[in-house]
Amino acid sequence: MNVYRLIDSWKGGEIVGVGEMTVEILGNEDKEAVLNDLMNTYGQEILRLVYSYVNDKEMAEDLTQEIFVKCYKSLHTYKGNAKIKTWLWRIAINHSKDYLKSWHNKNVIVSENESTNTNTNKEMIEQLVIQKEDDHQLVIAIMNLPIKYREVLYLFYYENLSLKELSVLIGKNENTVKTRLRRAKELLKERLEE
Numbered sequence: 001m002n003v004y005r006l007i008d009s010w011k012g013g014e015i016v017g018v019g020e021m022t023v024e025i026l027g028n029e030d031k032e033a034v035l036n037d038l039m040n041t042y043g044q045e046i047l048r049l050v051y052s053y054v055n056d057k058e059m060a061e062d063l064t065q066e067i068f069v070k071c072y073k074s075l076h077t078y079k080g081n082a083k084i085k086t087w088l089w090r091i092a093i094n095h096s097k098d099y100l101k102s103w104h105n106k107n108v109i110v111s112e113n114e115s116t117n118t119n120t121n122k123e124m125i126e127q128l129v130i131q132k133e134d135d136h137q138l139v140i141a142i143m144n145l146p147i148k149y150r151e152v153l154y155l156f157y158y159e160n161l162s163l164k165e166l167s168v169l170i171g172k173n174e175n176t177v178k179t180r181l182r183r184a185k186e187l188l189k190e191r192l193e194e
Contacts, residue, residue: 035072042085043068045159046092052154053096054105055143063099067092082168089169093151100147141191149184156181 046067051060070091078087099105142153151170155161163181167174 031072031075034075035068038071038084038088039068042088046088048158049089049092049154050096052143052150052158053093053100053147059099063095064092067095070095086165086169093170097147137192138188141188144191145184145187149180149187152177152180153184153188 043064047060047064050063050067051057054060054063067088071088074091078084082090142150145153152166155166155169156163161169163174163177167177170177172180
């Protein structure tokens with residue numbers, strides 16, 4: 001059964017989207033169907049979120065796959081205290097931070113020759129186009145910010161989360177989030193003016 005089209009009689013026959021799913025509905029659904037719908041709905045958003053942490057396309061893709069495996073294994077633990085999107089993002093943020101702290105991230109270095117050989121011509125062309133875009137300098141400046149500033153900028157501006165949602169998602173006080181957001185904008189302005 002497709003979760004997007006899940007019609008629940010106790011909800012008066014209205015269509016329930018993935019973001020509105022409840023614990024009862026998740027419990028009654030096929031885990032693989034739910035995961036498939038979660039991946040279709042949030043896959044690209046999670047990939048962008050993870051990339052904002054690791055700054056490496058291939059690693060972001062690998063970590064995104066790991067996140068959805070983790071989600072599949074933990075689907076039964078979803079309690080419904082937050083939207084499923086928030087729950088999934090919390091898993092993604094924690095997994096990304098765990099990777100950044102990991103031995104692999106700190107000690108494994110891909111040589112220039114290996115990374116050059118792994119790129120296809122299509123990827124090289126895409127990278128050239130991206131580099132020519134006007135906002136390329138902005139992206140570089142954002143990606144060079146410390147992670148605690150990068151994450152609030154990304155979540156606030158690119159994912160349009162409110163300050164309250166952001167504070168819940170990253171587990172910090174709302175005033176701390178405001179301070180980090182203000183400081184991130186100041187740092188970004190300084191780096192772009194250089």
